[in-house]
Amino acid sequence: MPRYIMTADLRRCIGCQTCTAACRHANATPPGVQWRKVLDIESGEFPDVRRSFVPVGCMHCADPPCMHVCPSTATYQRADGIVGINYDLCIGCGYCAVACPYQARYIVHKAEFAYGERAGANEEARFDPARMSVAMKCNFCQDRIDAAKEKGLTPGVDPEATPACVNSCIAGVLAFGDREDPNSNVSQLLAENQFFRMHEELGTDPGMYYIFDKK
Amino acid sequence: MPYQERLYRVGVELGNRLHEQGIAWWDVQLEEYGGLPKVLDFPGIWEKETVRQAGADALEQFPFWLITSRSMQYAWGSNVGVQLMNEMAGNVRGHNGVLMNTQVALEMGIQEGDMVEVSSYVGTTRGPAMLSQGIRPDTLLMMGQFDHWATPYAKDLNKPSMNSLIPMSMALTDSTGSGADIVRVGVRKLEGMH
Numbered sequence: 272m273p274r275y276i277m278t279a280d281l282r283r284c285i286g287c288q289t290c291t292a293a294c295r296h297a298n299a300t301p302p303g304v305q306w307r308k309v310l311d312i313e314s315g316e317f318p319d320v321r322r323s324f325v326p327v328g329c330m331h332c333a334d335p336p337c338m339h340v341c342p343s344t345a346t347y348q349r350a351d352g353i354v355g356i357n358y359d360l361c362i363g364c365g366y367c368a369v370a371c372p373y374q375a376r377y378i379v380h381k382a383e384f385a386y387g388e389r390a391g392a393n394e395e396a397r398f399d400p401a402r403m404s405v406a407m408k409c410n411f412c413q414d415r416i417d418a419a420k421e422k423g424l425t426p427g428v429d430p431e432a433t434p435a436c437v438n439s440c441i442a443g444v445l446a447f448g449d450r451e452d453p454n455s456n457v458s459q460l461l462a463e464n465q466f467f468r469m470h471e472e473l474g475t476d477p478g479m480y481y482i483f484d485k486k
Numbered sequence: 487m488p489y490q491e492r493l494y495r496v497g498v499e500l501g502n503r504l505h506e507q508g509i510a511w512w513d514v515q516l517e518e519y520g521g522l523p524k525v526l527d528f529p530g531i532w533e534k535e536t537v538r539q540a541g542a543d544a545l546e547q548f549p550f551w552l553i554t555s556r557s558m559q560y561a562w563g564s565n566v567g568v569q570l571m572n573e574m575a576g577n578v579r580g581h582n583g584v585l586m587n588t589q590v591a592l593e594m595g596i597q598e599g600d601m602v603e604v605s606s607y608v609g610t611t612r613g614p615a616m617l618s619q620g621i622r623p624d625t626l627l628m629m630g631q632f633d634h635w636a637t638p639y640a641k642d643l644n645k646p647s648m649n650s651l652i653p654m655s656m657a658l659t660d661s662t663g664s665g666a667d668i669v670r671v672g673v674r675k676l677e678g679m680h
Contacts, residue, residue: 287558288574295570302573311579313620317587320620322579385569386639 273449274333274352275411275426276478277437278457278466279326284444286311286324293439294328297412299397302385304377306409307436326436326445329354329375329409330469330477337367337376337406345406352450352478353411361405368406372470373477376408411447427456450478490521497661511656518661535657536670540607548606548670550586552626554648557581560630566640578629583614584646585627586673591617594675601676604628606651606669612676613646626673 286309294300294307307328314321331354338346338354345361348354368376382403384390390398412434419425419432426432427448437445448457457480464482471477487495497519504512517524529551536544559575560566575581584602596602596615603612604626611633621627632640633647651669658665 285558286578288577291577292570292574295573302569305573305577308577311577313579313618315619317589317619317621317623322620 272350272451273426274451274478275331275416275447276352276450276457276480277331277411277434278446278460278480278482280444280446280460280464280482281323281325282483283442284309284324284326285442287441289439289441290326290436290445293435294409297435299394299399300377300407301379301383303383304379304407306375306377306407325481327373327375327469328436328479329371329411330373330475330479331409331411332478333476334474336370336372336473336475340366340370342366349413351416353413353416354408355410355413356406356408358401358405363404363406365406372473372475376406378404378406380404493519494521514657515659515661532658532668532670535653535655536607538657539653539655544607545670548672549624550626550671550673551622551624552604552606552628552648552651552669552671554628554631554667557629566632566635566643567637569639572639572643575630580616580618580627581629582645583616584673585616585618585621585629587621587623587625588617588619590623591615594673596673596675602673603676604646604651604671604673606653606671608653609650611646611648611650615675626671 288309291305291308295305298306300306307326310325310327312323312325314323331352333352335346335348335354338348342364343360343362345357346354346367347357363378365378368378380403382398384394415432415434416426419429422431424432427446430438433447437447446457446460448455450457452458460482461480463486465484465486466480466482468477468480497516500519501516533545536548540547557575557578559571559578565571584604598615598617600615601612602615603610628646628648630645631647631649632643632645633649635641648667648669651671652665652667653669
């Protein structure tokens with residue numbers, strides 16, 4: 272069984288937010304709801320200062336705190352590692368949003384659109400009432416992953432079977448694939464480079480790997 | 487003909503035509519039509535004009551250099567009415583406010599997010615202070631220019647903009663007819679506003 276993960280090469284990220292925009296388009300999230308985004312982080316003191324761009328979102332943890340606290344079993348984990356939310360079961364209590372150490376979850380109680388309360392034609396067509404007052408987050412574009420099996424495609428290699436953020440990345444920062452396959456693109460990247468995972472000390476076993484240097 | 491020679495000759499010819507008509511107000515700019523640019527005291531050009539326009543103590547009154555920059559989200563103006571672009575730009579540090587050096591701001595009693603007023607000798611603008619270690623102590627930054635739009639959405643962005651602060655002056659105009667997006671300013675905290 273695969274374990275789908277994402278890698279982000281921090282040496283390459285320029286903070287353009289194209290992944291953020293691509294995610295919002297692909298998943299039709301409302302204004303301000305960014306399942307994928309890039310943090311703009313400054314470190315050091317003048318004049319010795321560095322700026323880092325760090326893509327963040329749901330880490331699809333192997334041991335997800337959000338799932339453990341969910342009282343309605345809405346948050347689930349698939350065998351391939353993807354952590355998802357069943358909107359029909361979610362009661363919008365927000366426990367998961369508090370439990371997630373990565374601030375990856377959003378709950379929206381009021382329909383909002385790009386230019387006020389009136390939806391544009393595109394927004395009206397794609398508005399999903401099932402997402403109101405329930406928890407939302409990145410799902411690694413799981414529809415594409417599932418369709419890959421039917422079409423004989425490989426997630427992380429074929430764009431049709433790859434998350435929108437990865438496809439959109441103009442700097443080659445993001446990669447997606449199967450950690451269990453030693454020949455996958457992500458396994459190769461992790462074999463050749465030094466990396467860390469965010470808040471690894473919390474024992475969540477996150478599925479987002481940050482590459483920062485050659486081995 | 488080498489570019490430098492062509493540029494020099496264009497300058498001489500242009501000078502001749504202008505002077506035939508009694509026009510002398512382009513004489514300083516005509517000196518720039520040369521093969522190699524001269525070494526100039528660029529800060530001095532702005533400092534001298536600031537003192538000429540605003541008085542002998544102008545440099546103490548306006549101690550900061552205000553500059554601007556584009557961002558990847560707003561490299562050009564054609565997407566300024568797109569909500570998504572504004573939202574993406576919000577993830578970029580300093581995009582929605584006045585970026586200033588952390589140490590200098592704290593010495594002036596300015597905290598992150600405090601509303602500040604930035605003034606030059608021709609106008610004022612205001613916005614939230616955004617503190618950064620990565621900017622020179624004598625410099626402020628306002629990304630993009632947003633206060634001249636009359637089109638929907640963009641006209642309501644209400645971001646600080648140096649457009650209101652830049653003087654129109656022949657002394658600050660180069661031989662291409664352009665100025666530079668730089669001006670001497672002062673900054674003060676607006677008490678009770680956040």
